[in-house]
Amino acid sequence: MVLDASVPAPVRDTVAAMWRYRERVEHEAAALFSALAVDLDTAGHPALAHRARVAAEDERRHADRCRAIVDACGVDLPPLTPRVFDLGPVADAAGRAGAPDPGRRALYASVAIACITETLSCALLIAMRDAATFGPTRAAVDEIIKDEIEHSRIGWAHLATCAARADVSWLAAHVAAMRAAALTHDVGELPTADDLAGYGILPRSRVTTIVDATWRDVIVPGLARNGIHLAG
């Protein structure tokens, strides 16, 4: 299915730009989950490591879905180069600078990628699905959200496992930075529009409302449930 020829060029350009942006986000997420899988294996969590590897494969498939929508717009937009992110605390358990403890690095990444970013993604995708009418968009969102639910659960599973064994409150000091990174890279740069919800583009005001509410009602209580209490 392609966009009808009657759709104005500015709309095509905006829709294509949005899904090319998401294509890059998916490739970046694939790399992050691949790295997380390695750290999870090193930290002695083989089942979670397997789930993270599957998640990386999911993200690459999602990127293909996004590219198909860009192509359906009939706009020539080559893929964006994925950015490289290095996650994790810079000091070890004793507070010494240097190579971070693999277990702590894995847990940091799980919380940052899965508990925070993927949870926000789930909420936004549900809202997108409500409004999407363009066939390829709706199909892509339906497929992506099924996987994003699992991706978020990987983080909550890992956090619950670690919280049951040890004090994970050290993560509280890093949550603000995780939130800032998610809002900057995955939400702040998300293309928005007031009248293109049918194509999976939400208004900025709606995005802000969903992000704030999800942070307040899902992420913060979820972290607190595992012993991570945020100040203020």
Added chain:
Amino acid sequence: MDSLRLDKLFHVLVVLGAASCGEDDSSRRDQQPDAPVSSDGDATTGDATTTSPDGAEGAPCFCDSQACCDRSQSPPVMQAGFTCCWSTACD
């Protein structure tokens, strides 16, 4: 239609995520989504065909709001005998 229910999303992600510790991929992906919920919000064991907070006992569970909602009515209502998953709702 706004189907985002953050209370359900909390359960689906945080509670069921914690309950999925140690499960392999085949047992955890939402082919049979949403474990039934106890009164304190924690997931209990069992599959989605037992009592759920949103539907009748034995109700099958669908993760696509299109399938669980009767949209011929205004406002849409949940299909008899079904539950909606993943923090979706028909209202």
